[in-house]
Amino acid sequence: MELMAYVWPIGGGKGGSGKSFLTSSLGRLSAGLGKKTLLIDLDLGAANLHTLVDLPYPTKCFSDFIRKKIPRLEDTVVETPVENLYLISGAHDNLDIANLPYEQKIKTLKAIARLDYDHILLDLGAGTSFNTLDFFLISHNGIFVTTPEPTSIENVYRLIRSIYFRRIRHCFNVTDFKALEEAADELYGRGAVNRPECMMEVVRLKYPETHAQIQDDFNGFRFKLVLNQLRRHDNAGLGQQICRIIEKHLGLRIEFAGNVAYDDHVHDAICARVSFLERYPYTRTAGDLRELSKSVVQTAGEQMLINYS
Amino acid sequence: MADMEGKRAVQGKFADLNYYEMLDIRPDAVPFEIRHAYQNAIQMYEPGSLVSYSFFSEHERKEILAHIEKAYLTLVNGKERQGYDAELVRRGVLKGDVCREKADKKPVSIFSISRSSVLQPVCQKKAELKARIAQCPRIGAIAQKTDICGADLQEIREALGVTLEQIADETKIRLDYLRAIEASEASRLPAPVFLKGFVKAYLKHLCVDPGEEISTRYMAALSVQSEGKAS
Ligand SMILES: Nc1ncnc2c1ncn2[C@@H]1O[C@H](COP(=O)(O)OP(=O)(O)O)[C@@H](O)[C@H]1O
Ligand SMILES: [Mg+2]
Numbered sequence: 369m370e371l372m373a374y375v376w377p378i379g380g381g382k383g384g385s386g387k388s389f390l391t392s393s394l395g396r397l398s399a400g401l402g403k404k405t406l407l408i409d410l411d412l413g414a415a416n417l418h419t420l421v422d423l424p425y426p427t428k429c430f431s432d433f434i435r436k437k438i439p440r441l442e443d444t445v446v447e448t449p450v451e452n453l454y455l456i457s458g459a460h461d462n463l464d465i466a467n468l469p470y471e472q473k474i475k476t477l478k479a480i481a482r483l484d485y486d487h488i489l490l491d492l493g494a495g496t497s498f499n500t501l502d503f504f505l506i507s508h509n510g511i512f513v514t515t516p517e518p519t520s521i522e523n524v525y526r527l528i529r530s531i532y533f534r535r536i537r538h539c540f541n542v543t544d545f546k547a548l549e550e551a552a553d554e555l556y557g558r559g560a561v562n563r564p565e566c567m568m569e570v571v572r573l574k575y576p577e578t579h580a581q582i583q584d585d586f587n588g589f590r591f592k593l594v595l596n597q598l599r600r601h602d603n604a605g606l607g608q609q610i611c612r613i614i615e616k617h618l619g620l621r622i623e624f625a626g627n628v629a630y631d632d633h634v635h636d637a638i639c640a641r642v643s644f645l646e647r648y649p650y651t652r653t654a655g656d657l658r659e660l661s662k663s664v665v666q667t668a669g670e671q672m673l674i675n676y677s
Numbered sequence: 678m679a680d681m682e683g684k685r686a687v688q689g690k691f692a693d694l695n696y697y698e699m700l701d702i703r704p705d706a707v708p709f710e711i712r713h714a715y716q717n718a719i720q721m722y723e724p725g726s727l728v729s730y731s732f733f734s735e736h737e738r739k740e741i742l743a744h745i746e747k748a749y750l751t752l753v754n755g756k757e758r759q760g761y762d763a764e765l766v767r768r769g770v771l772k773g774d775v776c777r778e779k780a781d782k783k784p785v786s787i788f789s790i791s792r793s794s795v796l797q798p799v800c801q802k803k804a805e806l807k808a809r810i811a812q813c814p815r816i817g818a819i820a821q822k823t824d825i826c827g828a829d830l831q832e833i834r835e836a837l838g839v840t841l842e843q844i845a846d847e848t849k850i851r852l853d854y855l856r857a858i859e860a861s862e863a864s865r866l867p868a869p870v871f872l873k874g875f876v877k878a879y880l881k882h883l884c885v886d887p888g889e890e891i892s893t894r895y896m897a898a899l900s901v902q903s904e905g906k907a908s
Contacts, residue, residue, distance in 0.1 A: 519731040521727065522731035524729075525731055616691075652817075
């Protein structure tokens with residue numbers, strides 16, 4: 369199935385890394401270019417995108433669709449005070465995305481694919497539940513966010529491995545996958561089943577064709593990494609090096625999309641509930657965000673929704 | 678350039694990579710590049726490294742570091758490297774006409790190194806200025822003022838540790854004009870069309886963004902001020 373809009377899922381292992389701030393900033397920049405832009409807050413349970421786009425009391429939200437109060441996903445969209453910027457809010461959701469039943473997830477994925485917008489940004493929240501992974505895999509353009517802290521890096525590596533793993537998992541039925549896990553266990557010892565690179569090796573040995581297919585599939589992905597909250601003493605080359613490690617040791621290509629400097633004004637803007645980009649346009653951070661939007665939302669490429677049968 | 682057979686560095690097995698792949702260098706790398714690559718690799722894989730934090734088990738990390746050490750010691754030693762290259766050729770990994778000898782003779786690598794050392798100071802200076810601007814909230818604050826006067830520009834320049842002479846040198850703007858810009862002395866300054874270009878060049882030299890906008894605000898403030906004096 370083809371996606372109508374360009375979809376950028378934004379994920380990161382850890383809460384507080386700046387996913388929502390980046391989602392709202394990229395959304396504002398995209399809307400500012402005249403693109404009809406939709407933000408979807410899928411960080412259910414910890415939703416706050418509405419606050420970042422100055423819409424404290426959204427009238428409708430995502431769970432209205434899940435609870436069938438609103439039959440069509442497009443009708444849960446609310447306008448924001450920013451021209452061209454729209455939101456499907458996750459406010460008032462006591463639903464956890466991890467607990468979204470399978471059919472509901474598929475229904476949502478398909479509904480997102482049919483939404484008529486130029487750009488869609490998904491704020492996925494933290495964690496590596498299957499549902500989060502599947503939403504991340506909705507398009508080829510997933511963006512990983514991390515900060516230069518070991519905790520955040522640890523979580524983003526875990527997320528990247530989980531995504532990889534999930535994609536491999538999609539290609540097999542339960543029995544075959546179980547057999548693969550056992551083989552990995554035997555070949556690489558315990559713990560190998562949590563390492564997609566080992567699983568891939570086993571797939572290569574047992575199902576060379578599927579292996580080539582998955583490899584091909586991953587070559588089509590345009591994953592990106594953003595390093596947020598970089599302070600002045602941090603290693604500016606960190607993001608590039610992380611991507612290098614992932615390519616070298618996982619065989620996954622992730623493009624480094626850029627650093628976003630740390631700035632206390634972000635806090636100030638959020639507290640004042642104003643747009644950081646408008647209030648502090650001359651900070652390095654604002655410049656970084658504009659650069660980022662050039663390499664992210666302003667690049668176009670082929671994109672397809674992964675087929676869920 | 679020497680060609681590496683299609684083998685991609687994937688699927689986790691670091692030990693299966695050849696030494697060039699381990700260090701991320703081309704087979705015709707010169708010793709300078711090898712040392713640099715080695716330092717990079719250590720920085721990425723050493724136990725305290727943030728880059729690879731949590732990515733490897735302790736055991737894997739030790740193994741990788743041992744491989745890197747071996748790769749480095751082999752490749753920086755001319756004789757051992759020759760032997761290793763011969764082995765790669767035998768294994769079909771490296772094409773027979775090992776190009777390194779050619780590369781050694783070619784002036785290309787020396788040229789590219791000397792060229793980069795000429796370019797570096799300029800790039801470095803720009804990067805340094807940008808870094809300083811990022812670290813100095815005062816500059817950001819000035820840049821956002823609606824009324825920008827000469828003293829504001831001077832404050833930015835001094836905060837960045839740049840002299841007027843340096844600006845004059847690079848922009849070719851006369852020093853007395855630069856002084857008048859900072860003193861907001863309209864009477865000693867050229868016509869607005871020229872002046873605005875000067876202010877922009879001045880800001881560009883300091884890497885202060887956005888030059889267009891700030892110079893517009895400077896011009897506006899200057900004209901208000903001179904009108905005030907006139908009346
Ligand atoms: N570049 C930045 N500079 C300074 N603070 C930032 C930056 N990005 C995010 N923050 C801070 O981090 C907090 C958490 O960001 P948020 O986007 O809510 O994270 P997440 O959605 O990943 O949990 C924000 O409230 C903000 O104060
Ligand atoms: Mg969030």
